[in-house]
Amino acid sequence: MNISMLTDSHAHLDAIEFDGDREQLFLEMQQAGISGALIPGVSPADWAKQQQIAAAFQCPYALGIHPWYCPTDIPAAVALLDRQLQQHLADPLLVAVGECGLDKPRAKFAEDDVRRVAWEQQKVLLDAQLALAVKYQLPVVLHAVHCHAAMQALLQKYPSCHGVIHGFSGSYEVAMQYWQMGFRLGIGGLLLEASAKKLRSAVKRLPLPALLVETDAPAMAPAALRPARNTPLTILAVVAEIAILQGKTAVLVSEQLQNNFVQLFER
Numbered sequence: 001m002n003i004s005m006l007t008d009s010h011a012h013l014d015a016i017e018f019d020g021d022r023e024q025l026f027l028e029m030q031q032a033g034i035s036g037a038l039i040p041g042v043s044p045a046d047w048a049k050q051q052q053i054a055a056a057f058q059c060p061y062a063l064g065i066h067p068w069y070c071p072t073d074i075p076a077a078v079a080l081l082d083r084q085l086q087q088h089l090a091d092p093l094l095v096a097v098g099e100c101g102l103d104k105p106r107a108k109f110a111e112d113d114v115r116r117v118a119w120e121q122q123k124v125l126l127d128a129q130l131a132l133a134v135k136y137q138l139p140v141v142l143h144a145v146h147c148h149a150a151m152q153a154l155l156q157k158y159p160s161c162h163g164v165i166h167g168f169s170g171s172y173e174v175a176m177q178y179w180q181m182g183f184r185l186g187i188g189g190l191l192l193e194a195s196a197k198k199l200r201s202a203v204k205r206l207p208l209p210a211l212l213v214e215t216d217a218p219a220m221a222p223a224a225l226r227p228a229r230n231t232p233l234t235i236l237a238v239v240a241e242i243a244i245l246q247g248k249t250a251v252l253v254s255e256q257l258q259n260n261f262v263q264l265f266e267r
């Protein structure tokens with residue numbers, strides 16, 4: 001991993017939104033001092049393309065099943081993930097399990113709504129992926145939306161499990177609980193919104209070693225970019241905002257954030 005440059009700790013660069021100009025985007029990222037991004041896994045159907053793009057652009061990646069894509073046959077999908085992890089464990093670009101997690105609002109849609117994912121199934125799918133992360137001694141990339149009590153209860157089953165709570169938007173207190181459990185907080189474009197008061201006051205007080213920086217591109221575009229897609233280039237504005245909130249220079253913050261990323265994911 002390139003230490004002198006910054007890495008976006010969470011960007012779906014395998015998404016179709018980037019199929020038209022991926023090479024151009026990587027050139028622009030290089031020129032801006034962004035070496036690449038960790039590409040998180042979403043569902044078994046997307047792993048092959050994701051691995052191909054990670055190899056082509058030498059990006060670290062994670063393999064996992066996102067709660068929105070919870071399969072009907074969970075044991076079969078988990079067995080497939082187990083085989084994929086085993087098969088690619090020697091690949092230095094495979095750095096984590098994920099993204100996996102819990103999303104309470106998705107469990108609250110009506111029974112016949114395609115967006116609905118039953119809460120119990122989400123928990124079973126996450127539990128199995130945490131067990132795989134422990135088995136292969138890999139960190140986890142977690143998606144955690146309105147579920148912190150349930151998430152922390154599940155994480156307590158796996159004390160050696162560590163990783164990142166990606167797209168963190170919670171309070172200082174919740175952030176410190178995760179940090180004490182071995183999890184960093186992935187801070188993205190939401191920090192640029194003046195309305196994100198809880199997150200902004202958390203980032204102001206949190207220890208810098210607890211933070212990672214991310215964009216979740218192409219999703220989560222900050223207001224200034226909308227309706228255009230988000231890209232890893234947004235990371236520079238997020239770093240600058242963390243520096244302002246922490247009262248430190250952007251250079252120091254950028255170096256520390258990259259150190260945090262390397263510490264967590266380097267194999």
Ligand SMILES: [Zn+2]
Pocket residue numbers: 010012040099216
């Ligand atoms: Zn994501």
